[in-house]
Structure formats: C-alpha cells, structure tokens
Amino acid sequence: MLHEAGIPVHDVPFVSVGGGLGSFIMTDVLRICGVPTSSIKVLSNSDTPWQTWEYLTRASQLPPGERIRSDAGARPDNIWGFPSYAVHEAWQDRSPKLLWQVLVEPILTDFFSPRAATVFATVKREADRISYWDMLAKGQVRMVRRRAGGGYFTLLTPPAGTAPTKRVAIRSQYVHLAVGYPGLKFLEDLQRFRETYDDYHRVVNAYEPHEHVYESLKKRPGTVVVRGAGIVASRVLQRLMDDRERYGLHTQIVHMFRTFVTGPHGSGPWMRRPGGDGWAYQAFTFPKSAFGGQLKAQFRRLEGEKRAALAKAVGGTTTPKLRRWQEQMRQGRQGNWYHPIQAVVDKVEPAPDGRLVSHTSSNDGGYGRYVSDFIIDCTGLEADMPEHRVLADLLEHGGARRNGAGRLAVGENFEVTGTASGGGALYASGAAVAGNHFPAVDSFLGMQTAALDIAADLARRGFCADLGPARSFGQWLKWVTGRPV
Amino acid sequence: MIPTLAGRLQTRIFLLATVGVVLTALVVPVLPGTTGSPARTYATAYLILLAVAVLGLGWELVYHLLMQFRWDKDWPTIFGLLTIVPEGLLVWVLLDLGMIPGVPGPVAFSTFAVMFGFVWIGQWLFVNGPIRVFFVQWRLRGGRVV
Structure with a gap:
C-alpha cells in the first residue's frame, strides 16, 4: 500500500x-x-x-x-x-x-x-x-x-x-x-470567556507566554486573580511577589483555591500530608517513595480499585513548602495585599471599565464578586x-x-x-x-x-x-x- | 534513600559484607589501643562487624516503623549518618558487658570507636552514590540488590 x-x-x-x-x-x-x-x-x-x-x-x-x-x-x-x-x-x-x-x-x-x-x-x-x-x-x-x-x-x-x-x-x-x-486544557469558565469576548490578553494560562501581565503591572498598579494550587501557582505567585518587592509595586493578589487545605490531612498518622494556608505541601509531584521506594512497590502490588484508591490518597495538587516563599506569603497576608480564599468560579465577565469580574461561590454557601485586571490560570489541566x-x-x-x-x-x-x-x-x-x-x-x-x-x-x-x-x-x-x- | 523493608535488610547485609569487610581489613592495622596479635585483632573486628549486621536487622525494623510517620516514606541522608549514635552505643555496651559472642577479651573504647566510625562513614558514603554505579536499579527498587 x-x-x-x-x-x-x-x-x-x-x-x-x-x-x-x-x-x-x-x-x-x-x-x-x-x-x-x-x-x-x-x-x-x-x-x-x-x-x-x-x-x-x-x-x-x-x-x-x-x-x-x-x-x-x-x-x-x-x-x-x-x-x-x-x-x-x-x-x-x-x-x-x-x-x-x-x-x-x-x-x-x-x-x-x-x-x-x-x-x-x-x-x-x-x-x-x-x-x-x-x-x-x-x-x-x-x-x-x-x-x-x-x-x-x-x-x-x-x-x-x-x-x-x-x-x-x-x-x-x-x-x-x-x-x-x-x-493543555483551559478551565471551562475561562475558555468560555476567552471565546465569548475574544480576550486573550487579560485571561492567560500560566503555561503560555504571559510576560505582558507582569510588564503591565509595573506600569500601573493592578489586581491579579491567581487560580490553582500547584507548583505553577506558587511560581507565578512568587514572580508577582518578587516584582512587588523589587520594583515597589502595589499589586493586589486574589488567590482562589477550589480546595482550601487548612492543615495536615490524610487517613491516619501513617498517611498524613502536611498542608496549610490553602496548600497541600509535598516536595515533589508524588511522595518521594513513589519514585522508587515503598509507594512504588505498593502500586505495583495493587490492582484495579485498590490501586485507584491509593492513587487518590497520594495524588492531588501539591507544592513544595519552600522557606523563602512562605515568608513572602506571610508578609502578603499581613500587609493585606495577598488574599487566599476558597472559591469556585461560576463565571467570568467583563466589567464596564474593561476589567474582569469573577463570580464565585464558596463551600460555606457564600457568593463573591472579584474584580481584577488579569486572571492567571495555573491549574495546568491536561x-x-x-x-x-x-x-x-x-x-x-x-x-x-x-x-x-x-x-x-x-x-x-x-x-x-x-x-x-x-x-x-x-x-x-x-x-x-x-x-x-x-x-x-x-x-x-x-x-x-x-x-x-x-x-x-x-x-x-x-x-x-x-x-x-x-x-x-x-x-x-x-x-x-x-x-x- | 527511599527504601522498602526488603531493600533495607538487603542493603544492610550487602554493605557490611562488601564495603564493611574491605574497610575493616584496611583499618585494623592502624587501630589505636590494640593488644595481642594482629590475627586476634582481626578476629575481634570481624566479630564486631557481624554483630553490627545482626543487630542492624533489628534496627532496620525500627527505622522502617519510624519512616511510616513520614509522608514521603523516605529516609533522609542525614538519618543514615546520625544513626551511628544509637547503633554504636548499643554495640559498645554489649561489647563492654562481654555479650558479643566469640570476642576473646576486652576491647579499648578507642579501638572500637575508630573502627566503627571508619566503617560506618565509609558505608554511608558508598550507599549515597557509588552503589548506584554498579546497581543502576538499586534506587528504583527500594534498595533491593537482588
């Protein structure tokens, strides 16, 4: 043929x-x-x-x-x-x-x-x-x-x-x-916004080049909504915080966690992952032993639903708890310019002045409305x-x-x-x-x-x-x- | 290290039987505080090494249990170095009480400390890198050699 x-x-x-x-x-x-x-x-x-x-x-x-x-x-x-x-x-x-x-x-x-x-x-x-x-x-x-x-x-x-x-x-x-x-896949509400309003400037994905966001914030103070709780979210946050420190900016950061982790979590003393301030902390993408130790052996032994249950227990979005960045977040919370919140975004709309409005609902039943200049999607959906x-x-x-x-x-x-x-x-x-x-x-x-x-x-x-x-x-x-x- | 229990036990025995045996052979001639013939010192040194191996299997069970409290189920590099303290103390106490079978007579603390420290640090350095040069899958199989 x-x-x-x-x-x-x-x-x-x-x-x-x-x-x-x-x-x-x-x-x-x-x-x-x-x-x-x-x-x-x-x-x-x-x-x-x-x-x-x-x-x-x-x-x-x-x-x-x-x-x-x-x-x-x-x-x-x-x-x-x-x-x-x-x-x-x-x-x-x-x-x-x-x-x-x-x-x-x-x-x-x-x-x-x-x-x-x-x-x-x-x-x-x-x-x-x-x-x-x-x-x-x-x-x-x-x-x-x-x-x-x-x-x-x-x-x-x-x-x-x-x-x-x-x-x-x-x-x-x-x-x-x-x-x-x-x-890469976009969060659904953000994809809808981009397509409806043809705006690829204010709503960006962290895996796409988005240097214009940081440049714009240097010229004019603004508010940024960051979405996601993984390594990329923490890198983007650090960039925003570094720029704030380096150039004396007044950037306000609203950080939306779909799942807000308040402390160590897991099924018992032998399965407890550190966490707090919204984040689940882990040095690498999996617990270290998944790369070659005990967890790797367990995964190999298990099959079907049991393997899926273990994957669920040790999986999920995490980020390493790095000392310098922890200090920056602490300063941000104290200085009232970093606002971590639990929220699910229902929709994003343009405000009359061209900025963005995120309509959110939270686990406690409350609704919110957040106006920002930019939204950075750090969820890294595949x-x-x-x-x-x-x-x-x-x-x-x-x-x-x-x-x-x-x-x-x-x-x-x-x-x-x-x-x-x-x-x-x-x-x-x-x-x-x-x-x-x-x-x-x-x-x-x-x-x-x-x-x-x-x-x-x-x-x-x-x-x-x-x-x-x-x-x-x-x-x-x-x-x-x-x-x- | 990210050992499994089988990996821990295998690595312990393998290391003492290879690196431990070689390093002991090297250090015995220069040990301080020895009395008696070199043959006698060698015999004592290897009996101590054997005791470290046997007791070590017990220690590994303890370490494995402690590791379960760590989310990553890892055993940080520094732990492998610091465990020289409890392990060394236990062997010394047993040695001092004459409870290590076969050891012909009293052993000076300086003799024991130099030998134990030298072998320990040598095997700790070996396990933190060079072992992988020979056994490329070692670190991917929880420290299992076979």
Whole structure:
C-alpha cells in the first residue's frame, strides 16, 4: 500500500516518537546498553530534547536560573544519578553550601533542586556524547501502525522541502512513544470567556507566554486573580511577589483555591500530608517513595480499585513548602495585599471599565464578586488522550486501550497492552502512561525508570545488552571522563 | 534513600559484607589501643562487624516503623549518618558487658570507636552514590540488590 502511494520506506530497528526528554532518556539508556546509532531513530518536531520542556518551564516562571522541582539525584543526563546535581553545581559554583544542603535536606533545609539551566547544559553534553543528533529525524509523526509481517510502520511528514516525498515510512521492529502531554486544557469558565469576548490578553494560562501581565503591572498598579494550587501557582505567585518587592509595586493578589487545605490531612498518622494556608505541601509531584521506594512497590502490588484508591490518597495538587516563599506569603497576608480564599468560579465577565469580574461561590454557601485586571490560570489541566493524533490513532486502529485513569494501559515493562505485532513491541513512557503500575511516570526519574525497564525487556528479546554491574560501571567511567559510549 | 523493608535488610547485609569487610581489613592495622596479635585483632573486628549486621536487622525494623510517620516514606541522608549514635552505643555496651559472642577479651573504647566510625562513614558514603554505579536499579527498587 505504501509502495503504491509512492511513500518511501526506511528500515530502522528502533524508533522513538516524540523527541523530548522521554525519547532522549530512552536513547541514552539504549546507547549505554550497546545499541549503535544506526539502529535508532528519534522522530520529532523539536530541534533539541529540552525544547518543549524549556518552553513550558520558562512560560511557567522557571527561567534558566531558577531551581526546578526535582531531586538532586534525578539527572536526565546520567542514569546513575551519581554524582548528583548537588555535587555538580557545588563544584561548578565552588559552593560547599549546596553540599551542606543536600546533606541535611529536608530536615534542616529545603530539598536541593537543580537550576533549569543545569539540566539544559548537562543534557546537551550527554546528547553530544551519545551522538543523539545522528539519530534525530525531524518531522511530524502521523501514525504508528502494526505491520502484517510483524513490527510497525511509522508514518512521518518531514519538514517541507527537506525530502523528495511528502511522507516517509519507517519500518521497525520496536517503537517507543514519548509524546508528552496531549495538550493543555483551559478551565471551562475561562475558555468560555476567552471565546465569548475574544480576550486573550487579560485571561492567560500560566503555561503560555504571559510576560505582558507582569510588564503591565509595573506600569500601573493592578489586581491579579491567581487560580490553582500547584507548583505553577506558587511560581507565578512568587514572580508577582518578587516584582512587588523589587520594583515597589502595589499589586493586589486574589488567590482562589477550589480546595482550601487548612492543615495536615490524610487517613491516619501513617498517611498524613502536611498542608496549610490553602496548600497541600509535598516536595515533589508524588511522595518521594513513589519514585522508587515503598509507594512504588505498593502500586505495583495493587490492582484495579485498590490501586485507584491509593492513587487518590497520594495524588492531588501539591507544592513544595519552600522557606523563602512562605515568608513572602506571610508578609502578603499581613500587609493585606495577598488574599487566599476558597472559591469556585461560576463565571467570568467583563466589567464596564474593561476589567474582569469573577463570580464565585464558596463551600460555606457564600457568593463573591472579584474584580481584577488579569486572571492567571495555573491549574495546568491536561487535555484528553485522543487530542493527540498518534495516540488517538493507536486507540482506534492499533489495539491500544485506556486504563482506569484514561491513559494508555501498559504492562510492567511499559509495553502498550494490545499492540504487540509479531516479534515486535510498542512501548510508551511519560505522561501518556499515568495510572498504571508506576505512578511517577511524568518525571526525570520516572522516564529513566521506564527506559531502564524497556531496555531490560529489549535485552531479553536480544536487541541490546543487559545492564549488569560490569557494564554499568564501565559505562559510568565513560560518562565521567566524557568519552563516547 | 527511599527504601522498602526488603531493600533495607538487603542493603544492610550487602554493605557490611562488601564495603564493611574491605574497610575493616584496611583499618585494623592502624587501630589505636590494640593488644595481642594482629590475627586476634582481626578476629575481634570481624566479630564486631557481624554483630553490627545482626543487630542492624533489628534496627532496620525500627527505622522502617519510624519512616511510616513520614509522608514521603523516605529516609533522609542525614538519618543514615546520625544513626551511628544509637547503633554504636548499643554495640559498645554489649561489647563492654562481654555479650558479643566469640570476642576473646576486652576491647579499648578507642579501638572500637575508630573502627566503627571508619566503617560506618565509609558505608554511608558508598550507599549515597557509588552503589548506584554498579546497581543502576538499586534506587528504583527500594534498595533491593537482588
């Protein structure tokens, strides 16, 4: 069929679709397990593995110099996590303070977390080392389909003018999907407002560039409504508070929590998460042990409803309790310019003077009306899976199915359930495989976990070498000395 | 660290059987306050190491219980260092009371303190990084070695 359509077919044993950090980490592990660059292709719209991540972090107020929400040992450029980012930055900055921080965290200090710039720089170095650029093929992936003779066809549209045909097909034994979020979704009332009044200026999503909000507040005092209770909400708040302090602004902040957490919460002394002032506090996106300890083991053991109940107990929106930012919020409450409230927004309308009015109701039955110059949506809702073209096609034609959380169902080796094709296998990692046996998929360590488990499965199938202690040590030595794999 | 109970027990035994054995071999010749032949000192040192391993299995149960009160179910790096105090004291008291089987005679506190401190810090440093170089899945499996 492809032949008849005039679509050229290329053969590569392993294809990774996505080209973000998920694909990068997968190829890193495979290269360390002895797979040559000629056996791997990464199909992507992105020029670099960190491009999308950089865009999202920058827009959500984590410019390169700021510290991200990630553990010292979670290094996408180093599967061993040793030396950690804390040691790396301490050496780079000649700063023993960072070593002290990682020694006494989180008891005497906040958790150490690396700067976004450190992640970019180290991933770049590792990408060079593993010859990532030789494996990268630019283009838009249209679909991944099972092949009658086993394995898969991946259909790619290369950038205009770079290939003789509009489409090319890649025939492979294995496919790995790391396509990230299907997309971002707006809060419904805000989406309605934007569409009704065609106003994309005053109502913004924190994941979109919205620098104009901060610039406008520098010129003219104003009121901002912040919605959301996660890391992005706290980053946006900190930016507003930093600007207030730095430029002597008079910004008023109304912070709306749909769920207002008043203190520690949970089912008992062994399941009690810290919280207060509206927030649920947690250092990382999941309790730390979900990344590799007790909670990870529990998730693996449980199934169905019990697993969903555990996910509910430990999930939810959280943010790390960072000392500096806590002090800013305290000052804001005392100075009467930061107003955290519990509220559900019923609708947003324009005021006669062009500002915004949020009509709210609260749990105690009260109604409110808040006028603001801007609304920043920090809720970070994710779009549904079928919003992504490749995933939608896979659900419809590829045999894939959804799990209880609505994401791709995968087995313990991250093979997408129902998509096996002859001796071939289709794997997935990252946000698309949430809600399975491993909760922390959408994290550096989570993507490494998936990559290592996939590589172990591929080693069993004879595609790559096993990563035993000897190879691991030898490869680590190469990493340390910067020699190619 | 984010250990499971199985991971704790395995890591404890693995560390003492590898790093502990090597570091003990290295430190014995320079221990202060020793009397008698080197063979006798080695025998004493390894018996102490064995006692630390056996008692350690009990300690791990206690730590695991305490960890349950932490939301993150983690065991901060500094805890791994500070637990030298209760563990060291217990072994010293048992040693002083002559309750560690096989130890031929009294052991000077300086001998014990240097050996115990050296091995403890060595294995603590090893578990906070280098172990992952050999066992890349160690930290992703709650500290299980096998």
